[in-house]
Amino acid sequence: MASPRELTQNPLKKIWMPYSNGRPAQHACPRGVCVTNCPTLIVMVGLPARGKTYISKKLTRYLNWIGVPTREFNVGQYRRDLVKTYRSFEFFLPDNEEGLKIRKQCAEAALRDVRRFLSEEGGHVAVFDATNTTRERRETIFKFGEENGYKTFFVESVCVDPDVIAANIVQVKLGSPDYIDCGNDEATEDFMNRIECYKNSYETLDENLDKDLSYIKIMDVGRSYLVNRVMDHIQSRIVYYLMNIHVTPRSIYLCRHGESELNLKGRIGGDTGLSPRGKEFAKSLAQFINDQNIKDLKVWTSQMKRTIQTAEALGVPYEQWKVLNEIDAGVCEEMTYEEIQEHHPLEFALRDQDKYRYRYPKGESYEDLVQRLEPVIMELERQENVLVICHQAVMRCLLAYFLDKTAEQLPYLKCPLHTVLKLTPVAYGCKLESIFLNVEAVNTHRDRPENVDISRPPEEALVTVPAHQ
Amino acid sequence: MPMELTQSRMQKIWIPIDHRPSLPRPCGPQLTNSPTVIVMVGLPARGKTYMSKKLTRYLNWIGVPTKVFNVGEYRREVVKEFSSYSFFHPDNEEAMKVRKQCALAALRDVQLYLKEEGGQIAVFDATNTTKERRDMVLDFAKENDFKVFFIESVCDDPSVVASNIMEVKLSSPDYRDCSSAEAMEDFMKRIDCYQVNYQPLDPDNHDRDLSLIKVLDVGRRFLVNRVQDYIQSRIVYYLMNIHVQPRTIYLCRHGESEYNVLGRIGGDSGLSIRGKKFSVALCKFLEEQNLKDLKIWTSQLKRTIQTAEALKLPYEQWKALNEIDAGVCEEMTYEEIKETYPEEYALRDQDKYYYRYPTGESYQDLVQRLEPVIMELERQENVLVICHQAVMRCLLAYFLDKSADEMPYLKCPLHTVLKLTPVAYGCRVESIYLNVEAVNTHRERSEEAKKGPNPLMRRNSVTPLASPEPTKKPRINSFEEHTASTSTSLPSCLPREVPTQNLNLNNSQNQF
Numbered sequence: 001m002a003s004p005r006e007l008t009q010n011p012l013k014k015i016w017m018p019y020s021n022g023r024p025a026q027h028a029c030p031r032g033v034c035v036t037n038c039p040t041l042i043v044m045v046g047l048p049a050r051g052k053t054y055i056s057k058k059l060t061r062y063l064n065w066i067g068v069p070t071r072e073f074n075v076g077q078y079r080r081d082l083v084k085t086y087r088s089f090e091f092f093l094p095d096n097e098e099g100l101k102i103r104k105q106c107a108e109a110a111l112r113d114v115r116r117f118l119s120e121e122g123g124h125v126a127v128f129d130a131t132n133t134t135r136e137r138r139e140t141i142f143k144f145g146e147e148n149g150y151k152t153f154f155v156e157s158v159c160v161d162p163d164v165i166a167a168n169i170v171q172v173k174l175g176s177p178d179y180i181d182c183g184n185d186e187a188t189e190d191f192m193n194r195i196e197c198y199k200n201s202y203e204t205l206d207e208n209l210d211k212d213l214s215y216i217k218i219m220d221v222g223r224s225y226l227v228n229r230v231m232d233h234i235q236s237r238i239v240y241y242l243m244n245i246h247v248t249p250r251s252i253y254l255c256r257h258g259e260s261e262l263n264l265k266g267r268i269g270g271d272t273g274l275s276p277r278g279k280e281f282a283k284s285l286a287q288f289i290n291d292q293n294i295k296d297l298k299v300w301t302s303q304m305k306r307t308i309q310t311a312e313a314l315g316v317p318y319e320q321w322k323v324l325n326e327i328d329a330g331v332c333e334e335m336t337y338e339e340i341q342e343h344h345p346l347e348f349a350l351r352d353q354d355k356y357r358y359r360y361p362k363g364e365s366y367e368d369l370v371q372r373l374e375p376v377i378m379e380l381e382r383q384e385n386v387l388v389i390c391h392q393a394v395m396r397c398l399l400a401y402f403l404d405k406t407a408e409q410l411p412y413l414k415c416p417l418h419t420v421l422k423l424t425p426v427a428y429g430c431k432l433e434s435i436f437l438n439v440e441a442v443n444t445h446r447d448r449p450e451n452v453d454i455s456r457p458p459e460e461a462l463v464t465v466p467a468h469q
Numbered sequence: 470m471p472m473e474l475t476q477s478r479m480q481k482i483w484i485p486i487d488h489r490p491s492l493p494r495p496c497g498p499q500l501t502n503s504p505t506v507i508v509m510v511g512l513p514a515r516g517k518t519y520m521s522k523k524l525t526r527y528l529n530w531i532g533v534p535t536k537v538f539n540v541g542e543y544r545r546e547v548v549k550e551f552s553s554y555s556f557f558h559p560d561n562e563e564a565m566k567v568r569k570q571c572a573l574a575a576l577r578d579v580q581l582y583l584k585e586e587g588g589q590i591a592v593f594d595a596t597n598t599t600k601e602r603r604d605m606v607l608d609f610a611k612e613n614d615f616k617v618f619f620i621e622s623v624c625d626d627p628s629v630v631a632s633n634i635m636e637v638k639l640s641s642p643d644y645r646d647c648s649s650a651e652a653m654e655d656f657m658k659r660i661d662c663y664q665v666n667y668q669p670l671d672p673d674n675h676d677r678d679l680s681l682i683k684v685l686d687v688g689r690r691f692l693v694n695r696v697q698d699y700i701q702s703r704i705v706y707y708l709m710n711i712h713v714q715p716r717t718i719y720l721c722r723h724g725e726s727e728y729n730v731l732g733r734i735g736g737d738s739g740l741s742i743r744g745k746k747f748s749v750a751l752c753k754f755l756e757e758q759n760l761k762d763l764k765i766w767t768s769q770l771k772r773t774i775q776t777a778e779a780l781k782l783p784y785e786q787w788k789a790l791n792e793i794d795a796g797v798c799e800e801m802t803y804e805e806i807k808e809t810y811p812e813e814y815a816l817r818d819q820d821k822y823y824y825r826y827p828t829g830e831s832y833q834d835l836v837q838r839l840e841p842v843i844m845e846l847e848r849q850e851n852v853l854v855i856c857h858q859a860v861m862r863c864l865l866a867y868f869l870d871k872s873a874d875e876m877p878y879l880k881c882p883l884h885t886v887l888k889l890t891p892v893a894y895g896c897r898v899e900s901i902y903l904n905v906e907a908v909n910t911h912r913e914r915s916e917e918a919k920k921g922p923n924p925l926m927r928r929n930s931v932t933p934l935a936s937p938e939p940t941k942k943p944r945i946n947s948f949e950e951h952t953a954s955t956s957t958s959l960p961s962c963l964p965r966e967v968p969t970q971n972l973n974l975n976n977s978q979n980q981f
Contacts (some may be wrong), residue, residue: 005778007739007771015786016774045896207690224694226670230709233848240706271828279472308483309472320482322834333828362737368788382699385959 012350013361013367039118040234041125041145043138045156047202048195049168051221052157055242056129057428058247058297059155061198062241065401066369066374068124068234071117075130078106089193091281094201111144119148124235126150131279133202135209142213146178153235154215155242156205164194164221172427221247238383241378247425250295250384252402254395255420258282259441262334263417266442266468269326269333274309277439281418282313285435287315288420289387298386300324300376309391318389323372330363337446337465341458348461355411368410369397377401392444412448417441442468477818481825481926505700506582507592508606510621511669513660514633516687519623521594522710522894524620528794529709530831530867531702533589538579538763541861548673551643554658559666574608583615590700591615595978598667600675607679618701620708621670626845629687630660637759650968687713691913707844714892716850717760720861721886723772724748725907728800729883732908735792735799740775743905747884748779750903754886755780756854762853766842772852773855791840792857796829803912818915821877832877835863844868858910861887868896878914883907 005018042059046111056072063070064306067286080086083102091099095392095415117123132138138154145152159165169191173179179187205215216239217226225243230236258278262270274282289297299316302324311318332340332347335457341348344361351358359365364372373394380386380398388398400410415421418441420431443466451460473486478681505526509517528535537835545551547567554643558565572595582588584643597603603619624630633655638644644652661701670676670683672694682705683692691709696702728736755763765782767773768790777784798806798813807814810827817824825831830838839860846852846864854864858881866876868889881887884907 007775009771015769016771018778183484189532217598224692227691227693227709230691233845236706236710240702243693243705244702272472276473282472303482305474305476305483308473312472313476322837371788379699382702389698 001354004320012354013365014357014361038149039150040125041114041118041150041152042125042238043132043141043152043154044127044129045138045154046158047133047198048131049165049173049191050157050159051168051218051247052131052155053129053172054168054247055155055157055218056127056243059238060125060127061401061404063125063238064404064406065368065377066237067407070123070125070127071123072127072129073110073114073117075103075106075128078110079103080177082106089190090195091189092194092197094197107165110469111141115144115148118141118150122158131198133198135203149219151235152214153231153233153238154205154213155238156215156217158204158217158219159221161220175427187275187282216242218242221399240384241381244378244452245381248384249400249425252380252385253387253420254398254415254421254423255285255291255387255389256261256391256395256415256417257301257310257389258439259417260306262456263442263444266336266338266465267334268337269329271304273304273305275394277418277441278306279313281437281439281441282299282310284439285310285420286314287317288435288437294385296385298383299389300327300386301389302391302394304391309393310389321376323376324388324390324394327369328360328363329395330360332363336468338462341461346454347460348369349452349456352448352461355448361440364395366397367407368398369393373397389404403432404429414445417444443468473864478812479820479825480823480831481827486670503614504588505590505618506579506583506610507590508597508603508617508619509592509594510597510603510619510665511596511623512595512667514630514638514656515622515624516633516684516713517596517893518594518619518637519633519713520620520622520684520711524704524707524713524951525590525592526867526870527843528590528700528704529870529872530702530843531836534587534589535590535592536582537592537594538575538582540568540575540593543575544568545642547571549737550571551805554655554662557659559662572605573949575846576606578973580609580613584613584657591981596663598663600668616697616701617680618704619670619676619679620704621681621683623669623683624687640893677804684708707847710844711847714850715891716852717758717847718851718889719853720864720881720889721751721853721855722857722861722881722883723767723770723776724751724905725883726772729908729910732802732804733800734803734806735795737770737772739771743884744772744776744846744909745779747903747905747907748776750884751776751886752780752907754901754903755782755797756975760851762851764849765855766852768792768856768860769855773857776855787842789842790854790856790860793832793835793859794826794829796826798826798829821914822873832863833857834871839863869898870895880911882911 007016008019009016009030015111027252042056044056046052047404053074053076056074060070077100082105082254083091090096093099095210110128114126114128118126126369128141131139132154142152156216162197166188168185169188173191174184174187179190180263200259205217206229207226208230212229214229214235215226216228219225222243225239227239230239258281260278261272261275262268263277263278297316299311299314299318301311301318303320303322304325307324307397308318308320329335332344335343337348347361351360356366357370376388380388388395390398396410396413397416399413399415399421401406405413416436418437418439420437422435424431424433445465449460449462450463472748474483475486499765508651509521511517514916518539518541520932525537527536543569547570548556555561557568559565570979575593575595577592579593582591593606595602597606607617609615631653634653635649638656639649647655668935670679670681672679672681672692673681675810676694678695680695680697680701681693686710688709693705696705697752721963724740724747726744727738727741728734728742730741763778763782765777765784767784767786768776769788770791771788773790774784795801798810801809803814813827817826825834842854843864844852854861856864859877861881862876862879864869865879865881865887871879884903884905886901886903888901890897890899899951
């Protein structure tokens with residue numbers, strides 16, 4: 001009887017994998033995120049100022065955050081790199097042969113880069129951001145996808161509401177490099193003419209002619225959607241995401257619980273209550289929230305005592321989410337860094353080597369956290385004004401989503417105690433304000449030390465540990 | 470003192486000592502304040518009842534109290550003998566009256582369920598093919614402050630329609646005395662009766678302000694309009710992920726582990742000799758099943774992976790499939806737990822579904838953790854899930870529509886594969902023991918627990934309920950019109966059950 005292959009546990013991620021002759025044999029695939037076999041090419045479709053770039057960037061940010069390597073390719077950007085100075089909308093006239101040639105070249109250059117990203121650089125999803133308003137152009141791209149073994153998914157944004165279009169122009173077009181030397185009125189007029197250039201030849205995705213394509217048509221900024229032939233998991237997630245985002249102005253407030261008893265002692269994890277200063281912070285937070293005068297604020301906490309105590313001081317209803325609990329440090333729960341170095345020096349070094357992927361023995365990694373927090377992000381997208389009272393590692397993950405930080409940067413984002421981060425969506429990104437509520441607290445941020453070698457002496461491992469009792 | 474908290478003994482939830490009115494909801498996203506009426510729309514044999522039942526099962530499993538109200542069943546209660554399709558002919562005035570009253574009776578029960586029985590979502594399963602009928606339902610909902618979400622199924626593919634009729638109509642009580650051919654013919658004529666007056670939802674114009682999803686051609690296309698809230702967004706996501714392709718789901722546990730043999734719970738031990746034997750037997754079993762494109766999923770614990778390794782096929786590891794975290798009790802035997810944590814031991818027996826191990830998890834937490842697994846299982850076709858006892862119980866409860874109360878006691882023995890095949894409106898389950906001995910890890914309900922859960926215990930959302938039995942009580946004594954508005958004649962004597970989302974202030978004292 002043949003025995004199953006022996007397993008060994010990868011020291012960093014604690015993943016069990018088979019090995020033979022002392023080496024990991026097959027790369028077992030741990031399902032962190034949706035794994036696609038074929039890369040996916042997302043093709044944006046729509047007249048100018050319909051939110052294509054907004055959607056491209058947001059979708060790209062989301063997919064990268066959940067661990068799907070994604071990049072957007074904005075053809076307008078390629079055009080700006082090629083045609084150094086933008087003169088006027090006449091460049092986009094349908095009978096401007098010179099213009100058409102250049103624009104076609106740009107599209108082709110972008111597609112070449114798409115191919116490099118998806119077929120050579122390990123990308124999973126490429127977002128091809130251009131108007132793609134004719135069936136002919138879309139067929140060319142679809143063929144390109146087929147030739148290269150990509151699945152193609154179209155995202156069309158249709159909107160006829162003149163107020164929405166005007167608002168979009170103000171938000172993102174007036175500040176475009178194209179209009180750097182123009183007054184606002186001039187720029188708006190030119191842009192409206194630009195849109196006209198596309199209108200005549202615009203062929204919207206059609207329920208008959210395009211019935212075999214996979215696509216989502218977004219109408220009136222998300223009032224309604226038409227979804228056709230979703231092929232796989234990643235497309236289903238993309239559709240779900242697009243159907244949950246909105247553009248209503250609002251703010252998201254992120255902060256940690258007030259300073260806790262264990263914070264003071266330099267211990268990680270656990271489930272203690274607030275220190276006296278932590279309680280003071282909770283009161284200051286209540287005052288701050290009051291002063292912000294926020295309409296219909298939702299307040300979310302974890303299920304750990306310290307966040308709930310903090311929320312209690314606000315005197316408003318709040319919801320407890322278990323998934324907002326701090327990262328589980330497994331066997332290292334309630335230890336100080338000094339104790340971890342003493343009892344688990346190898347683990348301590350591995351963590352410094354790859355803090356994002358490192359999983360505590362019997363605990364979690366930042367990578368696990370991201371997966372756990374995905375429903376929080378989805379619900380944050382659905383909501384309007386929200387205050388999330390959470391924990392250091394959790395807050396770093398959420399912040400990384402909003403500020404588009406990489407896996408390498410994420411575990412080192414600064415999220416100090418007693419500081420509220422106010423995030424307000426603006427243009428293609430997020431405005432960030434940091435408000436320290438003027439109540440002293442320990443510093444819990446530990447920078448990556450110089451020496452991450454497993455053979456390093458303890459002093460070098462502990463050199464960046466912040467002071468504590 | 471504000472900010473003074475205490476931790477509930479059963480669920481380990483922190484709550485303020487001085488119960489002020491604005492209590493937190495220890496759940497995930499707040500689902501919805503107003504109850505919702507889901508209104509199915511479509512010609513007969515378009516999958517309305519299939520979707521109603523499946524959706525209801527899913528919503529109950531994730532803890533949203535949901536119930537189906539099938540107007541056809543009300544009709545069968547009233548009209549004892551079904552004669553023929555001519556009952557459904559639009560000119561049959563007598564029958565039209567009866568059918569309308571059935572709809573009204575069902576709506577009255579909807580109102581009762583949502584207002585007085587703690588229901589959150591009612592699925593009104595009928596054809597609802599005319600604007601007039603839908604306007605009636607909209608008025609009813611408005612009067613009662615219910616949200617309305619329409620689900621329309623449109624399908625013109627004759628082979629799909631014929632196949633549906635075969636699958637679920639031929640065996641309907643309506644046709645119990647007919648041959649298949651007769652039944653098929655009659656049913657096709659029944660459909661024609663509706664076709665004449667069918668007014669599909671029109672989100673571009675007439676229905677532009679309604680919240681709806683149109684499912685076209687069994688899920689090839691969807692049109693979604695004005696999703697109002699979280700639960701509608703989940704419903705849409707679910708409907709877009711389910712399919713009707715025939716396939717089989719296999720659930721089993723890892724082979725017997727070293728810890729199983731020692732009677733220790735949790736941990737991350739490897740397979741025992743017999744466990745390894747089981748994996749080999751599993752490999753052989755799968756070969757005999759001769760499956761097309763089987764996906765294999767394991768947890769990230771050693772014992773499931775070792776089991777999968779023997780299959781010599783690619784597999785995916787899901788952390789979400791890990792066994793329930795027993796917190797401070799990890800790696801203990803039940804005797805040790807009883808000795809070291811007697812109170813915890815007793816609490817768990819009292820309410821095994823809600824009980825959370827200190828610094829660990831509850832079955833309720835598990836359901837939340839496993840929801841993405843269920844969603845992906847719906848998307849997939851043939852899958853084998855190699856998991857753990859508590860995890861398997863949760864998954865099985867979803868497929869077999871078991872309540873939170875039953876779930877922690879479902880039998881999932883080692884070395885036994887459960888083969889689930891979707892059929893008609895449910896799931897057929899076959900249990901295949903692979904003939905390799907193993908210890909028994911199943912603990913029956915204790916005598917204490919058999920008394921039933923403490924009725925005063927606080928409930929949260931995420932309480933799987935089995936889909937309630939359809940209400941068939943006829944509320945019609947004659948063929949007179951009854952209106953379905955909130956008339957004062959409705960009985961208000963039914964006690965209000967504790968809705969799972971709202972915390973009952975007064976009961977919290979019983980927690981500690």
